[in-house]
Amino acid sequence: MTTDVWDTWELVVGLEVHAELATRTKIFCSCPNRFGDEPNTNVCPTCLGLPGSLPVLNRQAVELAIRLGTALHCTVAGSIFHRKNYFYPDMPKDYQVSQYDQPIDSGGWLELPSGFRVGITRAHLEEDTGKSVHVGESGRIHGAEESLVDYNRAGVPLLEIVSEPDIRTPEQARAYVTELRAILVATGVSDAKMEEGSMRVDANVSVRRRGTERFGTRCEIKNLNSVRSLGRAIDYEARRQIVMIEAGESIRQETRHWDESDGRTHTLRVKEDADDYRYFPEPDLVPVVPDDAWLERVASAMPLLPSERRARLAEAFGVAPSAEAVALLVERAQDDHALAALAAGGDAVRVLVHEEHNLVVDGVVQHVAPGRLAELTVLEVGGKLTATQAKAVLADLAAAGGDADPAALAAAKGFEAMDTSAVVAAVDAAIAEDPDAWAKFLAGNDKAAGALVGRIMKSTKGKADGKAINAELAARRTATA
Amino acid sequence: MTGPDTAAAIAADVRAGRRSAREVLDAHLARITRRDPELHAFNLVTVDEARRQAAAVDAIVAAGGDPGPLAGVPVALKDNLCTRGIPTTCSSAILRGWRPPYDATVVERLRAAGAVTVGKTNLDEFAMGSSTENSAFGPTRHPMDPTRVPGGSSGGSAVAVAAGFAPLALGSDTGGSIRQPAALCGVVGVKPTYGAVSRYGLVAFGSSLDQIGPFAGTVADAAMALEVMGGHDPKDSTSLPHSALSLSAVLDQGVAGLRVGIIDEMRTGIDPDVWARVEAAAEALTHAGATVGTVSVPAVTYGLTAYYIVAPAEASSNLARYDGVRYGLRVDASDTATMNARTRAAGFGPEVTRRIMLGTYALSAGYYDAYYGKALKLRRLMAQEFAAAYERFDALLSPTSPTVAFPFGAKTENPLAMYLSDVCTIPSNLVGHPAMSVPFGTGAHGLPVGVQLLGPGLSEPVLFRAARVLEEAKA
Numbered sequence: 037m038t039t040d041v042w043d044t045w046e047l048v049v050g051l052e053v054h055a056e057l058a059t060r061t062k063i064f065c066s067c068p069n070r071f072g073d074e075p076n077t078n079v080c081p082t083c084l085g086l087p088g089s090l091p092v093l094n095r096q097a098v099e100l101a102i103r104l105g106t107a108l109h110c111t112v113a114g115s116i117f118h119r120k121n122y123f124y125p126d127m128p129k130d131y132q133v134s135q136y137d138q139p140i141d142s143g144g145w146l147e148l149p150s151g152f153r154v155g156i157t158r159a160h161l162e163e164d165t166g167k168s169v170h171v172g173e174s175g176r177i178h179g180a181e182e183s184l185v186d187y188n189r190a191g192v193p194l195l196e197i198v199s200e201p202d203i204r205t206p207e208q209a210r211a212y213v214t215e216l217r218a219i220l221v222a223t224g225v226s227d228a229k230m231e232e233g234s235m236r237v238d239a240n241v242s243v244r245r246r247g248t249e250r251f252g253t254r255c256e257i258k259n260l261n262s263v264r265s266l267g268r269a270i271d272y273e274a275r276r277q278i279v280m281i282e283a284g285e286s287i288r289q290e291t292r293h294w295d296e297s298d299g300r301t302h303t304l305r306v307k308e309d310a311d312d313y314r315y316f317p318e319p320d321l322v323p324v325v326p327d328d329a330w331l332e333r334v335a336s337a338m339p340l341l342p343s344e345r346r347a348r349l350a351e352a353f354g355v356a357p358s359a360e361a362v363a364l365l366v367e368r369a370q371d372d373h374a375l376a377a378l379a380a381g382g383d384a385v386r387v388l389v390h391e392e393h394n395l396v397v398d399g400v401v402q403h404v405a406p407g408r409l410a411e412l413t414v415l416e417v418g419g420k421l422t423a424t425q426a427k428a429v430l431a432d433l434a435a436a437g438g439d440a441d442p443a444a445l446a447a448a449k450g451f452e453a454m455d456t457s458a459v460v461a462a463v464d465a466a467i468a469e470d471p472d473a474w475a476k477f478l479a480g481n482d483k484a485a486g487a488l489v490g491r492i493m494k495s496t497k498g499k500a501d502g503k504a505i506n507a508e509l510a511a512r513r514t515a516t517a
Numbered sequence: 518m519t520g521p522d523t524a525a526a527i528a529a530d531v532r533a534g535r536r537s538a539r540e541v542l543d544a545h546l547a548r549i550t551r552r553d554p555e556l557h558a559f560n561l562v563t564v565d566e567a568r569r570q571a572a573a574v575d576a577i578v579a580a581g582g583d584p585g586p587l588a589g590v591p592v593a594l595k596d597n598l599c600t601r602g603i604p605t606t607c608s609s610a611i612l613r614g615w616r617p618p619y620d621a622t623v624v625e626r627l628r629a630a631g632a633v634t635v636g637k638t639n640l641d642e643f644a645m646g647s648s649t650e651n652s653a654f655g656p657t658r659h660p661m662d663p664t665r666v667p668g669g670s671s672g673g674s675a676v677a678v679a680a681g682f683a684p685l686a687l688g689s690d691t692g693g694s695i696r697q698p699a700a701l702c703g704v705v706g707v708k709p710t711y712g713a714v715s716r717y718g719l720v721a722f723g724s725s726l727d728q729i730g731p732f733a734g735t736v737a738d739a740a741m742a743l744e745v746m747g748g749h750d751p752k753d754s755t756s757l758p759h760s761a762l763s764l765s766a767v768l769d770q771g772v773a774g775l776r777v778g779i780i781d782e783m784r785t786g787i788d789p790d791v792w793a794r795v796e797a798a799a800e801a802l803t804h805a806g807a808t809v810g811t812v813s814v815p816a817v818t819y820g821l822t823a824y825y826i827v828a829p830a831e832a833s834s835n836l837a838r839y840d841g842v843r844y845g846l847r848v849d850a851s852d853t854a855t856m857n858a859r860t861r862a863a864g865f866g867p868e869v870t871r872r873i874m875l876g877t878y879a880l881s882a883g884y885y886d887a888y889y890g891k892a893l894k895l896r897r898l899m900a901q902e903f904a905a906a907y908e909r910f911d912a913l914l915s916p917t918s919p920t921v922a923f924p925f926g927a928k929t930e931n932p933l934a935m936y937l938s939d940v941c942t943i944p945s946n947l948v949g950h951p952a953m954s955v956p957f958g959t960g961a962h963g964l965p966v967g968v969q970l971l972g973p974g975l976s977e978p979v980l981f982r983a984a985r986v987l988e989e990a991k992a
Contacts, residue, residue, distance in 0.1 A: 081617070081618060085838050085843075086617065086619075087605070087612070087615075087720040088597075088598075088621060088719055090753050090754065092752060092753075092754050121833075121834050121837060123840060123857055125842045128843065130837035131834050131837055314885075315880075316830060316831075316880055316889055319725035320724050320755065
């Protein structure tokens with residue numbers, strides 16, 4: 037199949053994300069909410085569902101749900117809990133306390149760095165289940181000799197965040213999850229670690245012919261353990277569905293399991309087997325009705341969200357909010373550093389370049405005082421240092437503890453900007469040494485310039501400014517023509 | 518010893534050092550040893566534990582301290598109340614041998630008030646029944662006629678008080694499980710306002726209906742118990758924010774000027790000997806200065822219908838956890854689903870199985886609106902009608918049970934006939950209001966008859982005043 041399938045087919049994806057809340061204790065009891073402890077040590081009658089035990093809602097969990105709802109522009113309203121009834125050994129009560137028709141957060145949106153908005157249907161509170169451990173060769177339930185259950189996770193608070201089916205490409209799906217994770221972390225709602233399972237993503241995938249309105253039959257994909265798997269799984273699943281439909285078959289609504297090792301999705305269970313969850317209002321809990329004062333308190337204490345930080349950065353540097361450098365800096369929490377360098381008088385273009393490439397690549401961003409970075413860029417734009425030299429000085433600056441005079445460091449390295457006559461002489465010498473490259477360059481082969489630039493850099497020990505050399509070469513070619 | 522050995526008398530004596538808790542306990546244990554093999558009020562008598570508690574009470578008195586308002590008072594606990602380290606079975610094979618790692622809030626509060634818990638009483642399995650015949654450990658017998666049932670589901674607790682095994686006992690009331698056996702056994706039984714007593718540690722049956730309450734020989738003893746048990750508990754989200762209601766102080770204020778309404782709809786299907794006692798109670802209240810009239814609350818006639826949707830629905834969910842995975846009975850099988858099914862088939866008796874099936878059906882996709890949703894509407898309608906009635910009356914009066922204690926097996930073949938035993942008690946649970954049964958003379962075969970007093974939420978002080986008047990009138 038060629039990529040042209042997307043000319044005739046459209047992908048439709050909605051995502052369900054489960055985020056474990058970063059509360060101190062569990063959602064309905066005072067056991068610690070902590071990952072990685074010895075099995076069955078963070079348990080009590082309530083989270084073990086012992087007869088006679090009762091739930092008491094964790095106020096912090098509600099607060100975090102309000103915070104996320106605010107961040108996602110949701111309506112935060114009074115809500116109630118329901119019981120979702122089904123038998124499963126890692127669920128102590130054989131029902132899950134969850135929100136059903138009255139979730140705490142509903143009707144919001146999330147804006148991707150590209151500016152694309154994904155609708156948020158709802159985000160609701162619920163309790164997590166325990167974890168089954170199957171003892172045996174395979175590690176899966178089939179063929180296990182015995183199964184053990186760890187209830188430390190039972191009762192950990194979750195928010196299930198359901199998107200509208202607005203996502204149209206695997207890239208958007210990845211960007212959505214990346215952005216949502218950033219929001220969860222920025223707001224302190226969750227540590228959102230996919231690898232530890234504190235953020236779990238299920239994807240509802242369907243396809244339809246372009247120009248049609250009706251959604252195709254969807255399949256739910258589980259076991260997506262990274263943003264990369266998410267993209268791969270959606271792409272695979274969409275193509276699988278297209279092949280089937282084009283072969284005249286119909287799609288069966290089912291839950292499918294993504295297998296990272298073979299890069300395919302496999303049937304987990306079909307819709308007909310689905311449980312009837314017999315939802316009914318949880319009689320052991322009372323409605324959650326956050327008052328306006330609480331909502332306002334949360335709203336006024338909201339940290340800057342990633343989208344707001346991108347907007348702030350973009351405006352300060354005079355670039356588009358959708359620029360890759362902007363997304364990258366915010367994602368890596370370097371935006372404050374960049375803004376400080378700019379405020380200290382740094383050159384916008386050069387600061388952004390160093391933040392995006394040099395500092396990140398060499399991992400030295402935290403070690404350079406913003407003011408010193410600003411001074412460095414001033415030397416660059418003043419023609420005192422070439423870009424290559426500046427990079428070397430930056431490394432020395434970081435090695436020196438981040439707070440040294442860039443001009444002094446440059447002098448110590450023997451760096452001084454070459455004057456124009458020196459550049460002209462170096463270009464003359466390079467042409468003389470490699471007339472073939474010069475001939476090719478004259479004939480229109482731009483790549484041939486690389487060989488000449490390389491010679492010049494070598495002869496000047498990197499002091500020459502690449503831009504100045506290229507300009508000189510181009511000027512001579514124009515003159516020759 | 519002269520007169521009935523009431524909780525009030527015992528506590529007064531023990532606090533004053535006139536009797537030791539040990540002495541009181543031994544007298545009650547002697548009665549249990551003598552008669553409980555026949556009556557089977559108890560699933561378990563915790564002799565050693567009770568002796569330790571009595572010794573602790575005596576030590577406090579000896580040291581010049583006050584063990585509390587229930588000092589040395591023996592209390593029997595329905596076996597669906599969790600007791601730390603002591604088996605709690607709900608009279609079900611599925612929980613045999615399970616020892617809770619914690620005490621119910623009411624148990625903690627009783628002990629903190631100086632009470633001595635003597636054992637766990639028999640009940641209809643998981644509190645589902647009206648005769649205590651549905652126990653996995655065999656029925657409890659009526660102390661005045663051992664060929665008859667004591668009522669249920671808290672039959673063991675009612676008998677414990679009626680037979681003098683303990684002056685106080687705790688039961689749970691989901692649709693009448695305290696009041697009906699109290700009526701049949703001739704003792705006082707109270708179903709408090711929903712939320713007035715913490716449910717923490719009560720093994721759930723119908724969570725939106727369940728309330729724990731006391732059985733006592735006298736109205737004053739019931740008041741003392743409720744004062745100790747009641748009040749807000751942060752462990753129960755449905756617990757009301759109030760502190761325990763003050764009852765003892767108002768007991769003797771009488772009913773002069775009180776407006777009491779006889780519920781018209783609770784006249785139908787009542788045995789004449791029982792109805793005669795309701796009329797006598799009305800006369801007694803009138804004589805004491807109350808104004809008695811008649812009131813219609815039509816929605817109560819749908820009480821049974823609504824109840825047999827809501828209670829089984831909640832039960833089907835509450836009882837799901839008995840799956841063989843974590844505690845209690847397990848019947849092994851090669852896969853989890855089969856193990857669940859076999860364990861539950863072996864562990865639950867027929868009435869519990871019936872109600873789980875009823876409730877599962879009522880909550881099923883496509884049936885929710887027709888059953889559970891409609892039952893919720895009925896609860897709201899009933900609450901509106903009661904609210905209207907309470908604009909004209911301070912309290913309402915009815916029979917507690919349509920009949921006196923009936924013979925074993927009389928209703929076991931016909932679940933609907935058994936369910937009718939609770940026709941007068943169920944409405945209070947559906948609306949969350951308090952109600953109590955007070956013994957008021959005898960009916961057929963010389964067996965006790967109880968009359969029921971009903972009131973709006975938190976009206977216990979009014980009900981106890983009226984109950985006290987009836988108690989005095991009877992004497």
